Amino acid sequence: MSRTTPGVRLLPNAITVLALCSGLSAVQFALTGAYVLAIGAIGVAAILDSLDGRIARLLDASSKMGAELDSLSDAISFGVAPALVLYVWLPGDARFSWVVALIFAVCMVLRLARFNTLLDEEQPPFASEFFVGVPAPAGGLTALLPVIVTLEFGTGWWSSQPVVWVWTVATAALLISRIPTLSLKKLRAPAKAVAPLLVGVGLLAAAVIQYPLIALAAALVLYLAHIPYAVRRYHWLAAHPEAWDVPGRERRAMRRGLRGQRRLGLRKPRLRRVAGAARRAVQRSDGSSGTGPATPHVSRVYPPDDPARTSSRKRGWRRIGLRQRER
Numbered sequence: 001m002s003r004t005t006p007g008v009r010l011l012p013n014a015i016t017v018l019a020l021c022s023g024l025s026a027v028q029f030a031l032t033g034a035y036v037l038a039i040g041a042i043g044v045a046a047i048l049d050s051l052d053g054r055i056a057r058l059l060d061a062s063s064k065m066g067a068e069l070d071s072l073s074d075a076i077s078f079g080v081a082p083a084l085v086l087y088v089w090l091p092g093d094a095r096f097s098w099v100v101a102l103i104f105a106v107c108m109v110l111r112l113a114r115f116n117t118l119l120d121e122e123q124p125p126f127a128s129e130f131f132v133g134v135p136a137p138a139g140g141l142t143a144l145l146p147v148i149v150t151l152e153f154g155t156g157w158w159s160s161q162p163v164v165w166v167w168t169v170a171t172a173a174l175l176i177s178r179i180p181t182l183s184l185k186k187l188r189a190p191a192k193a194v195a196p197l198l199v200g201v202g203l204l205a206a207a208v209i210q211y212p213l214i215a216l217a218a219a220l221v222l223y224l225a226h227i228p229y230a231v232r233r234y235h236w237l238a239a240h241p242e243a244w245d246v247p248g249r250e251r252r253a254m255r256r257g258l259r260g261q262r263r264l265g266l267r268k269p270r271l272r273r274v275a276g277a278a279r280r281a282v283q284r285s286d287g288s289s290g291t292g293p294a295t296p297h298v299s300r301v302y303p304p305d306d307p308a309r310t311s312s313r314k315r316g317w318r319r320i321g322l323r324q325r326e327r
Contacts, residue, residue, distance in 0.1 A: 012056035019048035023077020030085040045077040046137035078140030079108030107172035130180040180234040
């Protein structure tokens with residue numbers, strides 16, 4: 001079958017519609033009190049959302065309609081559906097809970113609108129390795145973390161109204177923030193790590209089958225814990241343009257080399273400072289201000305145990321922008 005046939009172009013859009021139906025079905029499950037099924041439906045929507053774009057690129061079936069449909073599906077599956085699930089699940093003051101649900105849904109829509117806008121802007125080469133803020137599927141599931149923990153361990157401080165309100169608003173803030181997070185689409189595993197990763201996938205599948213809620217909660221906590229690393233990596237790449245177009249192995253070698261220099265107490269020479277120090281040294285040796293005739297330079301010889309010899313050596317280190325390692 002040709003890649004340009006209507007059937008092939010229909011497949012990615014069909015997966016997007018299935019993700020939309022799965023996310024919206026979570027609301028129906030929540031209305032009947034089946035919160036485990038509601039969380040599972042949003043999880044299935046997240047899996048389908050990660051597949052439709054990859055399949056479209058693989059089959060060369062990308063289209064403008066598919067991109068718009070994907071954004072609308074994400075807004076409903078990970079913005080409207082989690083907000084309504086939280087509103088139905090959380091007892092107590094319904095008016096303020098509705099305000100919090102609206103805040104989360106609006107922030108999700110704004111996050112998706114900004115994502116579509118950034119696609120048309122020129123970005124540095126390394127920007128494709130990161131998302132700006134928390135992506136929609138991760139944000140929708142993270143907002144439901146209090147529900148997941150309550151279903152597994154029962155009620156506690158994590159299920160109280162103020163905590164859930166603060167958690168939902170904080171998740172909404174992460175959605176529209178400028179905090180960089182890693183894009184799993186760009187992660188590449190080295191060949192020697194394939195076997196351990198496959199074993200890990202098997203263990204993860206067993207954990208999901210036996211303890212689905214605990215596995216999902218642990219995955220969300222690990223995802224939130226990776227954000228400081230993502231921020232550090234983003235700023236390191238922004239400060240080292242020479243690492244933008246090199247493979248991951250060479251990047252790691254560069255970072256190890258820089259850490260080794262810091263351990264030795266070395267630093268990059270400051271060119272202006274070195275030039276100024278050299279000019280002043282020449283002026284002192286000439287005995288002039290640089291405008292008069294130069295006089296022959298005579299090097300001073302110190303005895304081996306003379307303190308002036310040590311002081312002169314230290315000044316020499318400072319002139320070239322280095323410092324001695326403390327013993």
